[in-house]
Amino acid sequence: MENSYIDYNHKSIQMKNITKKFGDFVANDNINLTVHKGEVHALLGENGAGKSTLMNILYGLYTPTSGEIYINEELVNIENPSVAISKGIGMVHQHFMLIGTFTVAQNIILGSETTKFMGALDMNKAIKDVEEISKRYGLSIDPMAKVDDISVGMQQRVEILKALYRGADMLILDEPTAVLTPQEIDDLIKIIRNLTKEGKSVIIITHKLKEIKAIADHCTVIRRGKYIDTVKVDDVTEDDLATMMVGREVNFKVDKEEAQPQGTVLKINDLVVKDSRKISAVDGLSLEVRAGEILGIAGIDGNGQSELVEALTGLRKCYSGSITINGHEIVNNTPKQIFKKGIKNIPEDRHKRGLVLDFTVSENSILQNYKDSRFSKNSIINKDAMNEHAKSIISRFDVRPTDYTQKTRALSGGNQQKIIIGREVMNIERSRKETNEPQLLIATQPTRGLDVGAIEFVHKALVEQRDAGNAVLLVSLELDEVMNVSDRIAVMYEGKIVGIVDAKTTDENTLGLMMAGGAVDGK
Template identity: 50%
Template sequence: MDVELRGITKRFGPITANRNVNLTIRAGEVLGLLGENGAGKSTLMTVLCGLYSPSEGEILIDGKPVRFAGPGDAIAAGIGMVHQHFMLIPVFSVAENVVLGVEPTGRLDRLDLVTARAQVRSINETYGLEVDPDALVGDLPVGLQQRVEIIKVLFRSAELVIFDEPTAVLTPQEVEDFFKIVRSLRDDGKAIVFITHKLNEILEIADRISVLRAGEIVGEGDPKALSEADLAEMMVGRPVSFTVAKAPFAPGEVLLEVDDLTVLRDDDSLAVDRLDLQVHRGEIVGIAGVQGNGQTALVEALTGLARIAGGTLRFAGGDITRASTRERHRLGIAHIPEDRQRTGLIPAFTIAENMVLDTYYDERFSAGPVIRWDAVNRAAARASIDFDVRTDSVFNAVGTLSGGNQQKVIIAREMSRDTQLLIAAQPTRGIDVGSIEYIHRRIAEARDEGDGVLIVSSELDEILALSDRIVVMFRGRIVAEFDGNDPGISRKAIGLAMAGATA
């Protein structure tokens, strides 16, 4: 199936998200789609999936114009999307998740799971997906959960498959397996759209690349003739540096000491299992691992957001095991949370209000019970300039900013005060190369100024770019440690440790 987007424009009131976009997606081909945050990729794909109607332009399938009244029409036309955040029910089996909404039925309209299992096995065999139809989805690792999403799309007879940031939570070994699946889909004649921020991956998997900037196609090309630098410059409109400049590694005294830390989940299972860790002044420690192996619980325990079941925490020589979040904050611990919209910002509040969410009570901004808004606004304006938050006013709602600029607001809030330790969880998740370059530079500057830095990231490239020391978490424990400044460091060894293997 060949799909053509011809002259697609999508407006939301005075805002134009896509402008006269022409894009061809061919059967038996992987089209890589790149663009900064806010470039219009998601809007374009939601138009293609029938969630939005275009303001102008048309969609053609095999040369014939089509018009979608909703996503059901797009699915019926053979268009499917595997979303970055999986849409699965953990307590259902693989087969039950796959057929949800299009359930095969037998006598008396009862669910025919025998037929469902057989269809899942058939798709498994065709594309080498190797997923047990009877397994509970909640028991599967993320790599297999992603395969369930692929089976769901294929079960609905998709001929065009859109992958949105598909490798965000995969280990390097899982990425290799995933690419084999994508190639098998392509070789079977499926049309593939591959959306990602990872330039090295798109160069490896794509047969053709298109780049969106400010809602328009600004570049296309053959990945064999392009470099990561070429793609980054097309995306951002300027050259981008991929090397994080850091001063020579000269760590100071131990700043954070974690001893025998245990943290429980809500169901009393172990999230962090008797973990030991140290962070020195002037050092970046990177925690690598597939998401869901206790990293979130560790960060919440360090920042005072989760109760500790056992062990001790020491910071700058003092015991902070029972210290409140505000006490830790006042001691100079900064926190960049992993989910900027749920736990980092209040989208409806202004940029200025978000800048002081955790310092509004400070004497700089408060006169007793009254907030000094003139001081807040001046500080927010200054921080927006210093941290390159791109906005025309600090009185705009922070939710109107792009993802990268929302992340810069959090970084400005946390790093524009006197800090000793920066704890950054997924600091560049879902943002473009230009914003990543800026955020990495600010993190490196904090380390060079003598702060300790602890970074948790599912992006191995980010861990390798920033870390002086790398530790790997698996099932709540640290299972391996590597010298981040070793030029011969093995990505394979780190990837194996992330998957729980030792060799």
């Protein structure tokens, strides 16, 4: 549907022939981008395609190797973020930059403080200004709430308000829906529409095709650092966008044979796990996962899924109950003991639990088993063996760029996730060979922040582990993913399993009822 707020006579942003090199690596290769006033413009590309690099140039975090930037049709030199802000550009990063112990208002005004007589901080005026901006753009939030105490969706609102408080007319949102619930995504779309009504221009860095169709007016596609095309979103399908993004047709349906489940690998009996408030987040839960199957866990966020996974991986103590892996009791074992007994984990938060960001790709590839004889001797790391292992992961799992000496922090989120998945899959294959016992792979939100090509790749990897006779426990908030990938689906509600259904025969309505606490027969 045509956005009536776009002013095609006013070019808010023009990036012409932008090239950015990091040594010999070309992150952006002669890219052009034009955004009009009042427009929502999506920037689409695979993980590592150069989307964030291009926007970091616009925001002044990087300097282009060559090319020109025009803001409101005036040639500018954006040397740093302060210049970008002065030109009306604001950026909300994928990983929020907030101080948790500060209030909402304190975070918003930080660096742009309102003062009164003798330079004293005028907090009352600041709170009033924040409330006015919040109301104007439909960003309802309590300015006195502490950031640590509000949801991720509310924290994102704080980041948007920070930019608006500084006078932003052009907003860059980097993967804005990556950590939001479906309701929060709907709220964000309304907020973006309120911004464009006011003549703001919004650039969304994303690879979620449904959301591009729901909110964007135009879409610029880049692939491996090169400009592919700019299209009007109403004129293309999701399939068209996916093909442009990855350069081939993408199979949205998971291609898998009928499961051939064998014996029980993971058995949970009457498990109780308490959260940080000492309340039972997992409340008498029992569940089995068999070799040769993918068991999906569906549920609304906050119903005990995170605490369950933390208990299974040794990161949270169990209050009572039993967990066995191949018959071995592992309740309250250490993460290292659990790893050795056959559980490998793709964690929900790759930065907190999956990687050491200031380590190289090679160093991250052996985090759990750096003491193995193949990687070290007399406590000295065999760097050649470590690097060869990293190169195997890079090649097999298509990690970009291919430099194993690069700090992991410098990679895109999707490529960081590929390193974790590659490491865990190769750990499983090694353990299976050594023990001749089926392993359990726990995959929690494994495709969060990934493009459609990478999602297809990850789903294929999970199915391959199933077909190799291992067990897979998939925990995801994406209902489409759970239904597409799983063989059976268990639904969690208030720390309990309210039902288990066959993925082939269930539907969204049935799962939705169960996720709201309604019981449905099925095993």
